[in-house]
Every structure is written in C-alpha cells, then in structure tokens.
Amino acid sequence: MKTKKIPMRMCTGCGEMFDKRTLVRVVKSKDGEISLDLTGKKAGRGAYVCKNIECLKKARKKKAFERAFDVQIDSSVYDKMEEEINNAE
Secondary structure, three states, X not given: OOOOXXXXXXXXXXXXXXXXXXXXXXXXXXXXXXXXXXXOOOOOEEEEEOOOXXXXXXXXXXXXHHHHHOOOOOHHHHHHXXXXXXXXX
C-alpha cells in the first residue's frame, strides 16, 4: 500500500518546516485583504505561521508577510491576527 505524502510548509516566523495542518494560514485575497484562515480553505495567496504568538511577532518584526504578499500591512491587521490566534487556542 502506498502511504500518503504529508504536505510540509515553512513557518514565516521561525523558519522551521511543519505539517501543513499544524500551522495557521494567512491569506491575501484578490482585493488585497489580509486575514487569518483557520480552516485552510479561503481563496487567495497563502503564507503560514505557527499557532504561537512568538512566531507571529517574529514574522511581524521581519516583515515576512509583507514580503510574501508584496503589500504594506497595517499594525491593526497584526493585532487582529494575534487576537484570533489567542482565541483559537
């Protein structure tokens, strides 16, 4: 029997590779809106971060999402993402 390949993604905060299902997806929609995708099914360009506030803070400091999506991200969007990750845990 053939085993299923587990998709791996890199956390934009710490840079480590993890199973895709253990990470939180951040999505840029077609109209340029940045949001968290806790289901992993939203349409748009995605980047991944650990379900850890420290990794989100590292990604914010490195401006990793801004480079991944090629847009300027307002600090209120990061604050909202931190709040959503805290509520999801």
